[in-house]
Amino acid sequence: MTGDGRQEPRQGAQAIRRALSVLRILAAGREEGVRLSEVVQSTALTRPTVHRIVHVLIEEGIVERNDKSGRYAIGRQVPELALARQSRTPLLVAAEPHLLKVSQQLGDTLFLTVRTGLDTLCVARRIGAYPIQVLSIEVGARRPLGVSSAGVAILAAVPAPDARKIVAANQVRFEAYRTTMPIVLEQIQAARRRGYGLRDIGLVQGTKSLSAWIRGPDGQPAAAITLSTIRNRLNPRRESEVAEALIGAAHAVEGAISLAK
Structure with a gap:
């Protein structure tokens, strides 16, 4: 807590929220994927920030890049993770x-x-x-x-x-x-x-x-x-x-x- 009673932002929370906002934009692109410029426009983040986030997610298998189209899409690991919870809402x-x-x-x-x-x-x-x-x-x-x-x-x-x-x-x-x-x-x-x-x-x-x-x-x-x-x-x-x-x-x-x- 700060001296005036406000709760301080959790360390790393901003980076996580930015990554999630990028993932949501990529999810909207479905199989076709989304160009990096579209992610930048939709998230209002800078291009270097989006580029850094996307490439970390690629390294972790959460995002994939189509070499032919240059578009980015949700990686195959995401639906695999979702299998951990198959029950319908x-x-x-x-x-x-x-x-x-x-x-x-x-x-x-x-x-x-x-x-x-x-x-x-x-x-x-x-x-x-x-x-x-x-x-x-x-x-x-x-x-x-x-x-x-x-x-x-x-x-x-x-x-x-x-x-x-x-x-x-x-x-x-x-x-x-x-x-x-x-x-x-x-x-x-x-x-x-x-x-x-x-x-x-x-x-x-x-x-x-x-x-x-x-x-x-x-x-x-x-x-x-x-x-x-x-x-x-x-x-x-x-x-x-x-x-x-x-x-x-x-x-x-x-x-x-x-x-x-």
Whole structure:
């Protein structure tokens, strides 16, 4: 503790946090990987700092470099480490039957997305029976909070000052998704008014997405359930039907999580 009662930063904490921020950016690149310049831009760290962190992680087998593309990606040791904990989360267990039920009811693809730090992570996907399906996000896809309807929905359920801090922290990363901090803040306000997140132009051109947030046992928004479809399948009349179904499923998941405690 310092003389005025403030807790001193733990030795080495800054270096660890920087390494984790680099890893999260690399994780968003999935198999394709990310260029070093993109990591620098997204983390706001200097190029020498990013270069040093990445090469230490390469030495430890946590990051790999593709010699042909020059891109960096999460190393094979990471999924091997994850095998130490294979159990599914209570959220995923609680959500699975409701994802299946609503997907069958509405006919379109549903996604379950969780919040992890400043990002969203897709953890489940259920494909509907309608002949045209929107498979815009794969399980494991990671994106900054605010660039998808799921991220907007989650931020809409966060207290406004906290949501603004998260958006400000992610604003450099928004450039890659062709959006800005003012646009994201406006979308969050609209989601609060509606009671759900709506993205008129999905991550894939010609699509539309609607998301309902899910709160954890602590009352904080932990995830979102999303329906993505082609634009003409989500007109204003059907939007109400979809919103009602997703919000109902979100509440059912919240109840199941509470009972599982």
